[in-house]
Amino acid sequence: MYTNKTDIQNYPGIKWPYPVDYEKINRISCDVLILGGGLAGCAAAIAAARRGAKVAVVDKGPLVRSGSGGTGIDHWHDACLNPKSKISPEQLMEFYFQNPYWGGKYTMGHMRYIQAMESYKALLELEKIGLPIRDFDDEFEGSAFRDDTTGLMYAYDYENCTVIRLKGGALLKPTLSAEVERLGVQAYEYIMASHLLTEDGKTGPGSRVIGAIAFSGRTGECYVFNAKSTIICSGMPQGEWIFSTEFNGASSKFWDPNNTGEGQAMMAEAGAELTLMESNYTICANGGMRWPMYGTGDSNNTWYGCPIVDANGKRIPYTQNGKVMDWSEIYKNTWPGTGDGGSVTSGSLGELPGDLPEKIMSGEYKLPFYADLPSMPPDERRVLWGLMIGNEGKTNYPVYKLYGKYGFDPDKDMLQVPVMAPKSNFNKRAKPYWNGEVYEPWRECQKCSNCAVYDWTMKTTLDGLYVAGLTAGNNFASGAITTGAYAARNAWKAAKQTELIPVNEDQVQKYREQIYAPTKRDYGIGWKEFKAGCARVMQGNCGEYKSDEVLQNGLDWFKSIREGEMQQLYARNPHELMRTNECYTQIMVSEMTLTASMARKCSSPTMNFKRLDYPGTDEGENEKYITITVKDGKYTTGEIPVKYYLQAPYAQSFKENYDKYCALED
Amino acid sequence: MAEKEYTLYPNPITPNSAILFDEELCNGCNRCIDFCRTDVLMPNPERGKPPIVAYPDECWFGGCCAGACPHHAILMVHPMNQRAVWRRKETGNLYRVCVENELEENKRPPIVE
Structure with missing residues (x-):
């Protein structure tokens, strides 16, 4: 009989089951360090390890199931180069630029093009390592969505055929993690990376990333990684507006609850530029309404x-x-042509x-x-x-x-x-989900937002630091896997020409003090109350409509929280230590969202961004990316043009840039 | 009459339970612990017993633990407010997920197990 006899209520005050050592420091050196082992992180690990790199990958969960796509994927996007596709990568770019839902003019076009060029090839690679992608047992022989020659099954649009249904998509993450293990990649599981390490401990624009500091949610031990190249694949912040475990546990958000924004926080802290931090919306029901x-x-x-x-x-x-x-007609919603284009990407x-x-x-x-x-x-x-x-x-x-x-x-x-x-x-x-009542102040970051600014090698504005997957603004499984591999090829190419720069011990010590501060207290403010409290600030001060006064109100409120409740956070064991460190990143990401929102002095229909105090929209000179980073201890905003990836020093066409930077030969 | 002793508890956590274990089927191998994405499960201090469900309020209801159990010893349960409703087309009768009913279990597997 299934019972809840072993629920924690029946075991009050039991001993923490793992040996805890907050003083111990484990030191690891590698060529390529990957922070976040979801689809993008595993793909990056595989690409780098196959080319001979010594790779370490760090994840808050277990690689076998971690990440936003860890529990399964039913369809594979933008397989423009599969034999039945009627849409070219170039055409697909036009689709993205026309569709606000997928980013519109703020699309990180280089990332989408990489995905379009490599999606189908990556799928065939997955098949080689054991993922069932075709209708191998002919269950659907003769069906309109099936190509009987290849056994591939298409979704949504049976004419254009860019989206492929995966017969065994629920096995994707176990398949990837098995390959990661087979290649001898060092996996660090149930470990949270929280700060990047930089050359000489100097942060801010122009600094060089040389590793990261992390700690275990089980033993509390510290991990200091020293790497030639670092790739962040830790998803995007989700939970700045929503925290509610009361009704549905950690399911109160659309996304993986491990998406708490530490990647964004640590990148900015090191001095890398982020963008689209002001982009958020209500995708479907959230909080307890899901x-x-x-x-x-x-x-x-x-x-x-x-x-x-x-x-x-x-x-x-x-x-x-x-x-x-x-x-x-339902399955012939073709684009361009009679259809609205929705079927191109679901x-x-x-x-x-x-x-x-x-x-x-x-x-x-x-x-x-x-x-x-x-x-x-x-x-x-x-x-x-x-x-x-x-x-x-x-x-x-x-x-x-x-x-x-x-x-x-x-x-x-x-x-x-x-x-x-x-x-x-x-x-x-x-839409696209009838998932319960929608409430505007319960917001999430847009699908393609809250990412780093990066170049055609997927390097951020800091040397030694790369991004992929959601951290590069890509919300698809095929996008995570293609950008993961692409970033890793470039990160490894750069690593081969670099010596390992030793970490700065003062910086390590500084971050250790921050990480372990909550362990010095066993009463005060718990992580759950803190996350809910910060979410309330964002619901009120960064909701559907923005204005300078209200956004500033939010920033002042967070300043008060930093001086008040944040000093009282307590962690009674390593699990709580991990969650309290997520509190630190949550407040930082929320502050960056407010600051970037203030810097956008106009409304943007594309990103569902509404200003009460500026009548204009983001046309003409307002059409730009707002960037944000930390410089001299302060948030600093800037701007770069949309489609910066097609301007000097880059070539004007996607193809030319891709051919130059794809690093397939290395 | 012997006086019953009462104990002071924190209020029940919500959701009350994320997963249930069958003690007969579970041999305490703890495999499920290392499939949980949010580290909800902890080894039981008593060897061979099912893991402790330490943080049901952090369960993502992804079913990774249940899917990984070689002994089918785990049943994931959606909290009451998440138990979706359906009707049998022919009779109009209403049913809910995770609630026992007179229907036969539908054992048809998904496309790939």
């Missing part, structure tokens, strides 16, 4: 194409440009009627709605509930297997859509 990811009835993204019916079984049609689409694909909120209000459709899986053709139903649900995100065990255990049968059952307010939540704002 439902299990992809685990309620939906019409979008992973659920695309599933017929939606109202409480009385009345079908709500998909439409495009006001015209009702029949079944065969996201918002076709539409239920644009006036659905009004039709709910008038009584034409009755809540609640249902995902009518039984009415789908068997192959489309099986590929939705079986492949998409089963491989994507947290759907393998928590949705597919668990729902099945309690008898859910897609052949017979209709999964309910969360009941939500018509006007706010059945329109575009809640």
Whole structure:
């Protein structure tokens, strides 16, 4: 019988199970140091190790499942160079620039181009190390989404064929981590890196990164890494606005809860420039309003194409440009051409009627709605509930297997859509996920934001420091893996021409004092209260509408928290030590978000950024990236042009730059 | 009448439980501990017993532990507020995830296990 007998409530005050030593320092030297071992970090480790580098990878979790894509991936984006694709990498760039949802004019174009050029090739590489990508047992032979010659299965747009459904995407992370292990990469798991180390201990623009300092969430031991090149693949900050474990544990955000922004904080602290820090939005329900990811009835993204019916079984049609689409049209939402382009990258694909909120209000459709899986053709139903649900995100065990255990049968059952307010939540704002009520002050960083400024080698503005994956503004699995490998090739190329520069012991000591300060206290402010308190500052002072006075109010508030509650944070064991160090990074990232928001003196429809006090939008001279870093102990903002990656010293075309910097020959 | 002794506890943590263990099936191998992304599980001081669920409030409900258990000794449970609802099309009856009902378990595996 399954019980909760071994829950912590029944073991009050038990001894910490791991040996703790806050004084011990482990010293590691390597060629390439990778901070964050998710999809990007593992891909980077593999690329560097295969070329002969001595590699160390550090992660707060276990490599076998860590990272935003660690639990599974159902589809593989931007495989422009697969045999059936009708979209070239150059065309895809146009798509990104046209679509605000994916970054629009603020797209980090070099990163997207790298992804488009290498996505399909990377997928074939994954297949070589054992990932099932094709319909190898012919389960879907003859289906419209399957190419019977190759066994590849496409998603969303069966004409353009740039998105590939992965037959075994839930196995992606275990496959990668096994290869990392096979190559002899040193993995440091359940360890949080929190500060970069720099030459002579000097930080600020122009400094050189020579490693990082980290500590274990189990033993509390310190790790000092000394490296020739360092790659940050630690995701992006998520949780500046939201902290609520009460209702759904660490599931209150769309993203992996380990995304707490230490990468961004340590990069800025060292002197690297970050950008798009002011870009945030409400992607779908958050806080306590969320439902299990992809685990309620939906019409979008992973659920695309599933017929939606109202409480009385009345079908709500998909439409495009006001015209009702029949079944065969839903999967031919082609772009460029008749379609809106949503299918090129998933996201918002076709539409239920644009006036659905009004039709709910008038009584034409009755809540609640249902995902009518039984009415789908068997192959489309099986590929939705079986492949998409089963491989994507947290759907393998928590949705597919668990729902099945309690008898859910897609052949017979209709999964309910969360009941939500018509006007706010059945329109575009809640898309691409019908995941519960949307509340504007509960914000998250945009998919492609909060990243470093980096060049065509994916080097940041500091020597020795590279980025990949979400830290480079790439939100896709294919993007994480391609940019991880690309950054690693360049990081290793640079490392080969570099001597190891020893760490500065004064800097190590300074950071150790900061890291371990909460261990000196066993009462005061706990990490959970602190994170929730900081989130409240952001909800109020960096919500949907911004103004200088309110943003400054937020900064003053954080100053007070730094002098007050932050000095009272306590950590009674290494686990709490890790969480309290996340508090430090959270406050720093939040301050940078407020400061970058102040520097953008206009609204930006592209990034859903609304100023009350500046009437203009980001056209003409306002069209620029705002940058931020720490210089002389202060946040310092600057600006660089959009498409800086196509201006001098770079060539004007994506292809020329890619060919020059892809480092494939090294 | 013997007086019952009462103990002072902190309030129950929420979510109350993230995962349940079957003590008969679990042999205390602790494999699941090293699959948890947020380090929710700790080894039991008593060897051979299921791990301690130390931080159910930090569970991401990713099911990595349950999926990794070679003995099927772990059942992940969504908290009450996360138990999605469905209706059987033919009967209109309402069912909820993680709540026992009269339906037969649907054992059809996902595309790749």
